Amino acid sequence: MSGASGGLAAPVRVKRGKLSKRKKGKRVGFTLDMTPLVDITFLLLTFFMFTTTMAAPQVMEMSIPPESVPIEVKENELLTLRLRNDGKLFWNMANDEPKPVSIKDVRKIAETENLRPEVLNKLITVFKVSEDAKYGEMIGVLDELNLAEIKISDVISQKKDSEGNPEKRKRRFTLAPLDTADVNLIKGL
Template structure:
């Protein structure tokens, strides 16, 4: 560990006796070993970065669940931050030309449509969590717009939503 160097010099010179100086030497090997052990321990036990993934719960395979028309809202995510939407069944939207267009803006975007539908569902059924939103991505829709739609579900606390494949009729209606 540490050692004292005691040399046996006489130390006598002209002019008197001089005091003997002892040199000290500290062995740093055990401290370096401990430092490396601690560094290794903390490197192996910490997480450097957590993966940033969006949790998505997918339903089990099986028959489709019937959705009441008054509780449903369908979002058709397109390109260029555009989202089309209709309420109820697709047949109703096709007959009444009730396909509306919106975007993801904060002031007048799709979030306002979702909140309005939640209020109407809460008034009719007593609970805003009864709203069911179906998200369908069109052919030219980007991944970013899909994530924006999922973010709107989280922001507006939509409890039940599903990512569904777009039908050919809906895709045709979007191109017209």
């Protein structure tokens, strides 16, 4: 066994000079045939590349009240959003006339209405969805409401309660079915 053959064996020092009989050429570098390694690696790489799905599904959390008990809400603290079967969206405060609104503007409305000082942290958003509306549209509106929450809870947390702790966001929004009265209200708009 020659001294330079393996990395595992303890290195044997070969004295160069008069004592060593055979002069060994110093190995500067060595080549290793990496082709099989590359073959296998590419095979695995392509396998993983094709089996991976990049867009992992995400979730939107939702909580509903356990029983549908009617809750008393002051009229001026109620923001109603109605989604009609044809995908048109309407909004109104309290008992105002419903006004059509596009999904993109929901965020702005939710922010302005929620941040009015007299109803801050008291406003309840009721989202009434027609049975025939598309589920995707309803999620789109919920998404906008969730985006509005960022600013709303930020403003609320800057206020301090009696003990000096930042105030917590209390009410968010609830889902409700669109009943006949609602349908008539937004008919022809």
